[in-house]
Amino acid sequence: MTEAYIYDHVRTPRGRGKKDGALHEVPSVRLAAKTLEALRERNGLDTAQVDDIIMGCVDPVMDAGAVIPKAAAFEAGYSTKAPGMQISRFCASGLDAVNLAAGKIAAGSDEIVIAGGVESMSRVGMGMSGGSWYMDPSVNFPSFFMPQGVSADLIATKYGFSRDDVDAYAVESQQRAAAAWEKGYFAKSVIPVKDQNGLTILDRDEHMRPSTDMQTLAALNASFQMPGEMGGFEAVGIQAHPEIERINYVHHAGNSSGIVDGAGAVLIGSKAGGETLGLKPRARIKAFANIGSEPALMLTGPVDVTEKLLKKTGMSISDIDLFELNEAFAAVVLRYMQAFEISHDIINVNGGAIAMGHPLGATGAMILGTVLDELERRDLNTALVTLCIGAGMGTATVIERV
Numbered sequence: 001m002t003e004a005y006i007y008d009h010v011r012t013p014r015g016r017g018k019k020d021g022a023l024h025e026v027p028s029v030r031l032a033a034k035t036l037e038a039l040r041e042r043n044g045l046d047t048a049q050v051d052d053i054i055m056g057c058v059d060p061v062m063d064a065g066a067v068i069p070k071a072a073a074f075e076a077g078y079s080t081k082a083p084g085m086q087i088s089r090f091c092a093s094g095l096d097a098v099n100l101a102a103g104k105i106a107a108g109s110d111e112i113v114i115a116g117g118v119e120s121m122s123r124v125g126m127g128m129s130g131g132s133w134y135m136d137p138s139v140n141f142p143s144f145f146m147p148q149g150v151s152a153d154l155i156a157t158k159y160g161f162s163r164d165d166v167d168a169y170a171v172e173s174q175q176r177a178a179a180a181w182e183k184g185y186f187a188k189s190v191i192p193v194k195d196q197n198g199l200t201i202l203d204r205d206e207h208m209r210p211s212t213d214m215q216t217l218a219a220l221n222a223s224f225q226m227p228g229e230m231g232g233f234e235a236v237g238i239q240a241h242p243e244i245e246r247i248n249y250v251h252h253a254g255n256s257s258g259i260v261d262g263a264g265a266v267l268i269g270s271k272a273g274g275e276t277l278g279l280k281p282r283a284r285i286k287a288f289a290n291i292g293s294e295p296a297l298m299l300t301g302p303v304d305v306t307e308k309l310l311k312k313t314g315m316s317i318s319d320i321d322l323f324e325l326n327e328a329f330a331a332v333v334l335r336y337m338q339a340f341e342i343s344h345d346i347i348n349v350n351g352g353a354i355a356m357g358h359p360l361g362a363t364g365a366m367i368l369g370t371v372l373d374e375l376e377r378r379d380l381n382t383a384l385v386t387l388c389i390g391a392g393m394g395t396a397t398v399i400e401r402v
Contacts, residue, residue: 002106003105006283007043010190010369011366013190017359022193022206024122024123028118031263032068034193049112051109052104053085054069054116056088058129068084072118091388094366096395098365099285101115101268105269110273113269114267115268115365117364117365126259147224149223149329157247168214169255174208176351177208178351185377186350207356223252234246241297255330256328256329258353258355264365286400287309287397291393293394299328306384309398313398317342320383320384322375323385324367324383326358372401383399
């Protein structure tokens with residue numbers, strides 16, 4: 001099978017996902033188009049050679065609907081020969097777009113694919129596309145449906161993470177993200193978003209709060225206690241896990257991922273495709289996997305899919321130099337580190353979504369790019385990227401530098 005290589009990647013800064021956020025006036029299609037423009041300009045890309053553009057978008061409605069990657073290709077001035085496809089696997093959509101691109105290249109059907117994702121959460125709110133998982137009792141009951149925050153608190157309770165544990169992790173995420181920005185670690189890949197007059201709207205992640213400390217977080221009330229206790233979702237969690245007597249509510253806005261706007265894109269191709277365009281590969285996509293996980297815990301999928309991927313590849317945890325796990329909630333990462341006995345020194349080393357935010361459909365592509373840059377900076381070889389997913393799923397990808 002043909003190997004799939006990563007040639008380049010870019011992302012926008014993440015804007016706060018509120019009406020006063022810097023990117024609120026920038027439609028999803030324009031955010032996506034900015035990444036396409038940047039990949040073309042950075043690589044001298046002949047866009048007629050692009051076999052597909054695959055982008056994740058979790059809520060593809062309103063101005064984020066109607067096959068947004070094709071619309072973004074029009075806006076970016078790409079050749080009309082470049083098609084587009086929109087996908088969703090909830091929070092892993094951006095990484096699954098990359099994996100799908102790699103699969104198409106491995107199968108020999110494509111030579112050059114751009115993959116990534118976009119989400120403008122200030123313009124299209126989370127859950128606006130609806131769905132039976134939220135609304136239909138015939139799906140709610142067998143899936144033990146509950147808000148993700150309640151599931152995160154269930155994980156913290158089951159695996160013994162205290163309020164201090166999750167808050168300490170969040171403080172470290174903020175400090176690491178601030179240090180990474182200060183040291184210029186993101187400068188290579190973050191492209192500024194400019195208006196039609198060429199004036200910069202945003203060139204830095206807007207959600208960060210570097211001054212966050214334990215005292216700041218201690219003042220915040222648990223966000224999910226009311227829906228858990230008053231909404232009846234705690235009873236759902238206990239029904240699924242009767243060993244839990246009651247849920248300890250520890251998550252809040254300060255130790256959960258931020259709601260933001262943003263887009264990311266990765267240029268992927270075969271060796272022959274890259275040579276045709278005069279490009280040098282930076283890494284190869286070694287393997288990827290998806291899995292369904294326990295639906296009440298919901299967010300432990302990264303553990304399950306990592307076990308599956310390691311077994312599939314014959315690798316062990318010690319073969320991985322760096323890990324990048326989306327910080328949907330602090331307990332998600334703490335459980336992952338606990339399960340595999342991973343040191344915090346090699347996971348999310350430049351912070352994550354608690355500090356910088358989680359633009360749902362784009363995050364997977366963003367964090368893959370982040371860890372590739374870090375592999376190069378540290379002169380390391382192998383990284384594993386993974387995300388938890390709504391309804392109980394996991395996606396993971398292993399990349400190796402070349």
